Amino acid sequence: GEDVEQSLFLSVREGDSSVINCTYTDSSSTYLYWYKQEPGAGLQLLTYIFSNMDMKQDQRLTVLLNKKDKHLSLRIADTQTGDSAIYFCAERTGRRALTFGSGTRLQVQP
Amino acid sequence: SQTIHQWPATLVQPVGSPLSLECTVEGTSNPNLYWYRQAAGRGLQLLFYSVGIGQISSEVPQNLSASRPQDRQFILSSKKLLLSDSGFYLCAWSQEREGTYNEQFFGPGTRLTVL
Numbered sequence: 001g002e003d004v005e006q007s008l009f010l011s012v013r014e015g016d017s018s019v020i021n022c023t024y025t026d027s028s029s030t031y032l033y034w035y036k037q038e039p040g041a042g043l044q045l046l047t048y049i050f051s052n053m054d055m056k057q058d059q060r061l062t063v064l065l066n067k068k069d070k071h072l073s074l075r076i077a078d079t080q081t082g083d084s085a086i087y088f089c090a091e092r093t094g095r096r097a098l099t100f101g102s103g104t105r106l107q108v109q110p
Numbered sequence: 111s112q113t114i115h116q117w118p119a120t121l122v123q124p125v126g127s128p129l130s131l132e133c134t135v136e137g138t139s140n141p142n143l144y145w146y147r148q149a150a151g152r153g154l155q156l157l158f159y160s161v162g163i164g165q166i167s168s169e170v171p172q173n174l175s176a177s178r179p180q181d182r183q184f185i186l187s188s189k190k191l192l193l194s195d196s197g198f199y200l201c202a203w204s205q206e207r208e209g210t211y212n213e214q215f216f217g218p219g220t221r222l223t224v225l
Contacts, residue, residue: 031212100153103152
């Protein structure tokens with residue numbers, strides 16, 4: 001079955017790096033995603049990684065994928081107050097829809 | 111460019127009343143459409159998805175139903191709301207293409223409170 005888990009909360013200081021972790025159970029995942037949700041709004045895709053990749057970097061964002069441990073992480077360098085939001089990990093398997101984690105609330109302290 | 115609309119933005123309904131939430135997409139044709147629910151402090155739960163007019167797949171048993179009367183219109187309904195139906199309802203669309211990451215685009219959401 002499919003299950004995606006994340007820690008619920010992370011607090012960092014402005015300028016530090018943030019690392020948000022996610023574990024998933026379905027080894028047939030093809031793509032894994034990170035979405036961002038700002039208060040009272042819908043979700044926006046931040047980045048994604050194909051399952052045959054180990055790492056993907058996009059400006060301040062670095063995604064690491066460990067397929068053996070079924071572990072995905074999102075690192076945000078030089079975290080800013082505008083990065084405060086809920087971050088969702090999601091996986092896509094054979095189905096058309098995505099399976100989302102419960103979301104990690106990132107709080108950035110000035 | 112494509113846009114996705116949801117309405118209403120907020121809704122307060124009594125237990126046992128009916129529900130109708132609407133989602134429309136502009137700027138694309140034959141999209142896949144999805145309804146998700148986000149309960150307070152929890153992640154997104156997929157409720158329904160549709161790959162075409164009149165084609166609805168239900169992911170969880172519940173007192174909700176979905177319909178797709180037109181290509182770019184997706185409606186979430188209930189005949190009698192329960193307290194547990196409270197939450198943030200998100201509509202999303204995607205264009206399925208083999209071998210691509212198939213981003214899902216989300217609407218602004220509807221916050222439903224059942225009293």
